[in-house]
Amino acid sequence: MPMQLPPPLPPGATIGILGGGQLGRMLVLAAARLGYRAIVFSPEANAPAAQVTNGTIIAAYDDERALARFAAESNVVTYEFENIPFATAAAVADRALVRPSPEVLAICQDRNREKAFLARVGVPVTANIPIADAADLVAAVGQIGRPAVLKSARFGYDGKGQVRIDDTTDLAGAWAELQSAAGTGSGPAGILEAWVDFALEISVIVARSVHGETKAFVPVQNIHEHHILKRTIAPAPIAAPVAAAALDLAHAIARGMGLIGVMAIEMFVGHDGRLLVNELAPRPHNSGHWTIDACPTSQFEQCVRAITGLPLGSTAPFADAVMDNLLGAEADDWLRIAAEPGARLHLYGKDSIRPGRKMGHVTRLTARGASENGA
Numbered sequence: 001m002p003m004q005l006p007p008p009l010p011p012g013a014t015i016g017i018l019g020g021g022q023l024g025r026m027l028v029l030a031a032a033r034l035g036y037r038a039i040v041f042s043p044e045a046n047a048p049a050a051q052v053t054n055g056t057i058i059a060a061y062d063d064e065r066a067l068a069r070f071a072a073e074s075n076v077v078t079y080e081f082e083n084i085p086f087a088t089a090a091a092v093a094d095r096a097l098v099r100p101s102p103e104v105l106a107i108c109q110d111r112n113r114e115k116a117f118l119a120r121v122g123v124p125v126t127a128n129i130p131i132a133d134a135a136d137l138v139a140a141v142g143q144i145g146r147p148a149v150l151k152s153a154r155f156g157y158d159g160k161g162q163v164r165i166d167d168t169t170d171l172a173g174a175w176a177e178l179q180s181a182a183g184t185g186s187g188p189a190g191i192l193e194a195w196v197d198f199a200l201e202i203s204v205i206v207a208r209s210v211h212g213e214t215k216a217f218v219p220v221q222n223i224h225e226h227h228i229l230k231r232t233i234a235p236a237p238i239a240a241p242v243a244a245a246a247l248d249l250a251h252a253i254a255r256g257m258g259l260i261g262v263m264a265i266e267m268f269v270g271h272d273g274r275l276l277v278n279e280l281a282p283r284p285h286n287s288g289h290w291t292i293d294a295c296p297t298s299q300f301e302q303c304v305r306a307i308t309g310l311p312l313g314s315t316a317p318f319a320d321a322v323m324d325n326l327l328g329a330e331a332d333d334w335l336r337i338a339a340e341p342g343a344r345l346h347l348y349g350k351d352s353i354r355p356g357r358k359m360g361h362v363t364r365l366t367a368r369g370a371s372e373n374g375a
Ligand code: AMP
Pocket: 126, 149, 156, 157, 158, 159, 193, 194, 195, 196, 197, 201, 224, 227, 266, 278, 279
């Protein structure tokens, strides 16, 4: 007899979103399109996501009463960034469905756990060693060699909490520098990784539904400036077998993790086409924003579909796309971009501009395959 599948949440149900940034904002908009309500939990009033929903709880992540109210009002809860405290997700999970599960969050919050998980499911990663103190670092550099990169195990993003170890780097100094950036948590605070001389960086966004169905978007190329994503090119200019291998890895990771939701998987492509997985994010991702304008189902709608139990939507792009982030004062150009024929402008409603802050993005489409980058 076929297994009984849980029925999907009906339109009108409420999706709780932990975090109020632009990813939450675009999730709310996608949820609304499918008739769902959204409630946003954010420590910040007037956060980008809070502006587009009337269900908002403004409270600290350790405010247990506010979390209980949030859980009570939500039919399913997700998060829009992975650095929310684990205890927050766990407290909500005691009272409501949390998707992806707090266990997935715990893996993705800690680079050492993430690497251990990837090794367990047979996914190739750069050589790495957990680092608990300065003596560990000396020993690990002896093993891995230079250049290498020392990263904080937790709470690193946009290149924060990373120190490159080259021929002249003083290791005691590197450890001290990392410690000032490192977040606290259980397990070693750092990780040393071999430096990878990659040809390009790509990512794959994969979804897995309540029913175990997985679907991925085409691999895209990501170009960073000062460690912050600047441009995403879809599809990535890689050979078809490399793209197929990247997709295989993404599906295997989503299954191995028991993911319910979407996950971004960042990878390095070697000069020989070999892939190494660098990082996982269990949520929609900046490198998937192009899907709003170039695919039948965006990464945000896919996330909503996955966590509510709807069938996953088509990920086949109907156009090639280039997505540029509008960082800091680049967003001052909004009027010129708004006047540009075909440019899809997205602004996040942030009230103050800071250098490097993600204020919005613009996606430009071209005919499929016109750039001959087809993966
Ligand atoms: P991450 O926070 O791990 O995503 O790292 C931010 C960026 O630093 C990556 O997108 C790469 O450009 C670079 N990076 C991180 N790890 C390595 C590595 N092991 N070798 C070379 N570059 C790296």
